[in-house]
Amino acid sequence: MKVRLRELQPFDKEAAEAAIKHDHGLHPHDEYLKPGRIPHIWCPGCGLGVVLTTFIEAMRRKNITPDQCAVVSGIGCTGRVAGYLNMDTYHTTHGRAIPFATGLALAKPDLHVTVFSGDGDLFAIGGNHMIHAARRNVNLKVICVNNFNYGMTGGQVAPTTPLGAKTSTTPRGNAEPGFNLPHLAHAAGAVYVARWTTFHPRQLVHSISQTFDKTGFTFVEAIAPCPTGYGRPNKLGAGLDEMKFYGEHSEIRNGAPPGDAEIELRGKIVVGTFIDVDRPDFLTSYNSRIVSAAQAKGKQKEKVKIA
Amino acid sequence: MKFWRLPLDAEAHSIPQGEVRIIESRCKGCGFCIEFCPNGCLKVSKRFNSKGYHPPELVFQAEDCVECGLCTLICPEFAIFTQLKEPKKITEEDIQRVTTRFSRKDKRYLRR
Structure with missing residues (x-):
């Protein structure tokens, strides 16, 4: 059986970019989507x-x-x-x-x-x-x-x-x-x-x-x-x-x-x-307990140094 | 049920008119928009797109689109959206049409 192959065509970058631009931006959601990724x-x-x-x-x-x-x-x-x-x-x-x-x-x-x-x-x-x-x-x-x-x-x-x-x-x-x-x-x-x-x-x-x-x-x-x-x-x-x-x-x-x-x-x-429901999240409880305690400790040390 | 006159506040209300835009090259023919359009505005076309799928097509009563936006939400391919045209004033014909043809017992999908 004789197999006929299609002729290889070199990659046309300009045509590919034009095709991407042609479809992108038509849909109102396209501003949230990367150009050229859809479909x-x-x-x-x-x-x-x-x-x-x-x-x-x-x-x-x-x-x-x-x-x-x-x-x-x-x-x-x-x-x-x-x-x-x-x-x-x-x-x-x-x-x-x-x-x-x-x-x-x-x-x-x-x-x-x-x-x-x-x-x-x-x-x-x-x-x-x-x-x-x-x-x-x-x-x-x-x-x-x-x-x-x-x-x-x-x-x-x-x-x-x-x-x-x-x-x-x-x-x-x-x-x-x-x-x-x-x-x-x-x-x-x-x-x-x-x-x-x-x-x-x-x-x-x-x-x-x-x-x-x-x-x-x-x-x-x-x-x-x-x-x-x-x-x-x-x-x-x-x-x-x-x-x-x-x-x-x-x-x-x-x-x-x-x-x-x-x-x-x-x-x-x-x-x-x-x-x-509502519950305090990790960052607020971390700040209110650990960060504030560390800051208070640092201030005490500063006072000792000044004295 | 039949209305015997226009509602008294008919001038204060209007029917939004939508225009359906279809990006055919993106469609993969899943049929969600055709099945779930509440007013039955869409049908499968006989044409093929560049991928070999059948994209949706507007049916003859395409003025029934009220720009609800369900097709925009339910399309997985970002291939269909609606734009608002000028709203239409309510006439007696609209009320008769809505009450008779779009009643809940009516099987709209058989009409296509």
């Missing part, structure tokens, strides 16, 4: 783009410019968010988004530091960082996009996969129950806990814009469809079918105890704003 790599029907859109919309609603905000993300499909936003972003190693963001939030207290990461990154390898940051009440906003599996590596079982769900590493059904993320975040001490699916974009915008006003550790879980990794083995259909499923099976219960928000395969999903 993103996420699959058709993936809910990650919806969560990114709602985050940008919440920033626009609160009049937060890109230089007042920093986004830290881990590894995975959701970790790509850091590459798409046109602001100070950092793409950390696997599971270490929260330690990096903790340092950033303590060094720059007036910056809105958002951790944008997936369930496998935040709760599997970074689980301890997450619960200890919530215990200390560091001034962080965590947006966890939950798609029930490790999507980027090929749909392996994750700590959030429900009992009985099929993934590429559990072909006969998962034998372990999954995490209840809002309950975990509440038990660890988060001051704001909410869960929405991508079927509720307006509520998600409202929740994320509420977290910009809070000081302390806020946690928003966004349940997103994953048609390739989770939908196909579990016969949930394409992304659109999963969205319809969330619309039919989600039950809005604001203020419900987070312990009720267990997720079962093909079961009801309890969504809503569960917890909204």
Whole structure:
């Protein structure tokens, strides 16, 4: 068989830049996105783009410019968010988004530091960082996009996969129950806990814009469809079918105890704003106890020297 | 249900008119905007875009867009948005149309 190859054409930089400029700036959200990065790599029907859109919309609603905000993300499909936003972003190693963001939030207290990461990154390898940051009440906003599996590596079982769900590493059904993320975040001490699916974009915008006003550790879980990794083995259909499923099976219960928000395969999903309390955050309690004590000690020494 | 006259405060209110803009080269054909548009303004077009997906298209009753902005929010690809045109004054036709065609029992998606 004779194979015909297309002629190689040298890379035309000017034409590539013109193509980038042609599309960038058409959409009103493009001022928050890096030029030339859209279209993103996420699959058709993936809910990650919806969560990114709602985050940008919440920033626009609160009049937060890109230089007042920093986004830290881990590894995975959701970790790509850091590459798409046109602001100070950092793409950390696997599971270490929260330690990096903790340092950033303590060094720059007036910056809105958002951790944008997936369930496998935040709760599997970074689980301890997450619960200890919530215990200390560091001034962080965590947006966890939950798609029930490790999507980027090929749909392996994750700590959030429900009992009985099929993934590429559990072909006969998962034998372990999954995490209840809002309950975990509440038990660890988060001051704001909410869960929405991508079927509720307006509520998600409202929740994320509420977290910009809070000081302390806020946690928003966004349940997103994953048609390739989770939908196909579990016969949930394409992304659109999963969205319809969330619309039919989600039950809005604001203020419900987070312990009720267990997720079962093909079961009801309890969504809503569960917890909204106030607690002194880490930086204020650190300043009021340790820094002020050290300053008082330093003043005593100065007095002794002068005398 | 039928209204027998215009509401007395009809002049104080207006219907916002939106214009849907679609960036076709970005669309990946997930169909979220088509499914979840509350007024059923969009449908799948028969054309292909440069990636080989079918982008959404405005249906004939595209003046029904009221600029709610749900398509902007629910599009994962930053490929669709709405712009506000001049608001329209409420006429008797609008009220009849809204009460008959957009009643809750009506299955709008069958009309496409």
